[in-house]
Structures are given as C-alpha cells and as structure tokens.
Amino acid sequence: MASEYKRIEGCIAAYISGNYFNVVEIGIGRNPDVAVWCHEAGLRVRATDIREPSSTSGVETRRDDVFCPDLPWYAGADLVYAVRPGVEMVPALITLARTLQCDLLVYHLGDEVYLDGGERIECGVRLHRYCRASKRS
Template sequence: MVPDSTPALIDRLARFERVVEVGIGNRTDVAAGLAARGVAVTATDVRDCPVPDGVRFLRDDVTGPDPSVYASADAVYALNCPPELQRAVAAVARGADAACLLTTLGGDPTTLPVTQETIPGDTLFVVDTDAPGAGRRRGRGGRNGR
C-alpha cells in the first residue's frame, strides 16, 4: 500500500509563509493542512472551486495568468501537474520570485530542470527556476530560515 503523501507535502510546504496552489480542483487536503499550520494559502483554478476555511480562492488560468495572484507568494506549487502545464507554473513562480514545487501524476515526466525530493507516497520536484526556460528560485528556504 502506498502511504498518503499529504502529511509530508504539508510538512515541506509549511516552511513557506505564503503559498499559491495552482489547480486546486477537488483535492483540498494539502491547502487545508497548510492553512491550519498558519500558512497564508491562495488556491487557483480555471473554474470556481469550494475551498476550506482559511484558504483564499482566486479564479485564474496559469496559461494566461494574472501576475498579481502570485506576486506575494514565497512558493507556487501544483499537485499532479501535467507536463503541458509545468512551464506555465514555473513561469508564474519566476515572475513572483518564488520557489516552484510540483508533483506529477503517475508516470508523467517533468519537463523542467528539477531536484527530486522523495517523500512518503510521492516524489516532490523542486524546479530549478534559475535554469533557462524555468523560473528563478529564491532557494529552498521558507519560514524561519528552514
């Protein structure tokens, strides 16, 4: 049985003070867990989605984004991010000078230079936003220098 990756994702992303989740859809558990830990969470999707208490929702399409949605983020992340959206997610992170983290669905490849972090139940990809065509990363940093 594959372990649930939610607690590990929350632990990793809770290092940041302000995050944006791209494409929240109906999987709100990570955003809810981050909000419960005091992280300021904004969730986006191309359609209106209900989000948990403490999570701000903004309708946005990462392929034609409103830069103000991402401007104050320390990190931009996407869960089960398909290859065709990875460059767009990295681009909004770069525009915000934010870290970019993502997971993929099953055997989908990453299309960007990344560093892999193995977490229980999944692999978290930290996009090298300094690489051409990706985005610029502030570093692994986060809240309180962790």
C-alpha cells in the same frame, strides 16, 4: 486507495509547511487537503483553478488560468505548487514562479516529469522543484 492519497497529501503539506510561509496552489480542483493542512499549520494559503474553486475554510480561492495569470493576486508568494498537474501545465508554472521570483514544487502523477524533472525532493513522496527563488526572506 483513498488513504494512500491522503498520505501523499500529508507528506506534501508537511514539507511545504516546514519550509514556506506564503503559498499558492495551482489547480486545487476538488482536493483541498494540502491547502487546508498548510493553512492549519499557520501559512497564508491561496489557491486557484481554471474552474471556480469551492470555498475552502482559511484558503483564499479564485478562478484563474496559469497560462494567463492575474499576477498581482500572487504577490508575495514564496512558493507556487501543484499536485498532479497535467505535464503541459509545467512550463506555465515555471514561468509564473520565475516571474514571482519564488520556488515551484510539483507532485507529479506516477512517473511523469517535465524535461529533467528538476531538483528531486524526498519527503515521504517525491516532489520536483523546478524553480528556486534567488532570495528567500
């Protein structure tokens, strides 16, 4: 089972690193694999969690609450993403991405989706893009 999770994280990281430059993972918890692989691919990576995240090499981490985010810390992100967030977090993630004017990608647990599921992206796993930046540099 662990190898399946690593395959999932690998697919997510490959898609993100091929399409973005400055990313923030929300809810990193104890699984930093996507963030680490994105950093190793040359991206600027930041990550937050409601609990103090573990120090992760090459990834800027901090405790933050997506329901009341410290907006200046997210400045410059072209992507906010979450891996297996609780579906109740998705509205706050959408609000954050819209405020930052960046994309939002979510990898849901199982068949869980929010509303219509947003734009579906097949990259070896199914990602859901709930926000797309109005402009990309």
